[in-house]
Amino acid sequence: MEFSHIPVLLAETMQGLAVRPDGIYIDGTVGGAGHSREIASRLRQNGLLIGLDRDLDAVETATERLRGFPAKVIHSNYSEIRQVLQDLQIPGVDGVLLDLGVSSHQLDTAERGFSYHADAKLDMRMSQEGLSAYDVINTWDEQALRKILWEYGEEKFAGNIARQIVQTRQTAPVETTGELAELIRQAVPAKYRREKNPCKKTFQAVRIAVNDEFGHLKTGLTAAFDCLKPGGRLAVITFHSLEDRIVKQQFAQWCAGCICPPDFPQCVCGRVPRARLIFRKPVTASSQELEANSRSHSAKLRVLEKAEKRGDERFS
């Protein structure tokens, strides 16, 4: 199956990263190499693009698509950026891009078990190894299921759906995306079922849990920031409010200066900003992009630049 994925906010991301021709860049979510090719095509002299992905299908495709460019593609989780750079003996980079979530290729490949639009064995593993959606749905207890549906899906019928999952699997395991979709429909009120697809939030929540997306995002943001040279840039594209909140809060912390109460005559906290925001507000898709690519509807791009001088050590 052809790897098809339209990169979102491409021009805006390039503007945000302000690629230096001799710079070293990491695309931590290389996918189909849409963003990576654009970065790599701007590199000259000793410039290098390092593409990472936890999915071997993406690694294979990106390796092919980046042939002839100054690029290396590595099978790795972006939360392991430090180790990757250490292995390559690269002390720091000029920019890191994280384009979060799943690719269209992963969603559209039915047998990867991500989608409620096709019936396939429950899977949802980006890395194609370890804990799967089948394991989560068939072994986690009702409370743990309710918790992820609520926290990672903001599903208001989390309790009903978790109960229905546990009841259903008492007879036989829930094997497929189709079976999960059907039991979600049974668990929610008819009105909700008619309004929107009632499966979206549960599928999102299970996918986040299976891939520990928030855990890797939190670790990966800090690791990426630490690997930036002074003046280096970090660009992150998010697709839902939960992951955007993690990025927004972490960026705000790095960009914050003095936190002394306003009535203090002088600063005693000693905190100085470790970064500055490149765009004051998150960048969203233009009307042309919204028309051309439905995935761009929820996309938000945030970019920061690491300060030239490191801030106070107390600022963590």
Ligand SMILES: C[S@@+](CC[C@H](N)C(=O)[O-])C[C@H]1O[C@@H](n2cnc3c(N)ncnc32)[C@H](O)[C@@H]1O
């Ligand atoms: C939205 S797609 C990226 C698309 C890419 N920017 C392009 O233009 O083709 C997200 C990719 O990131 C990968 N991914 C998600 N989380 C990851 C992680 N923690 N570490 C490495 N890769 C990850 C997924 O496997 C997927 O291929």
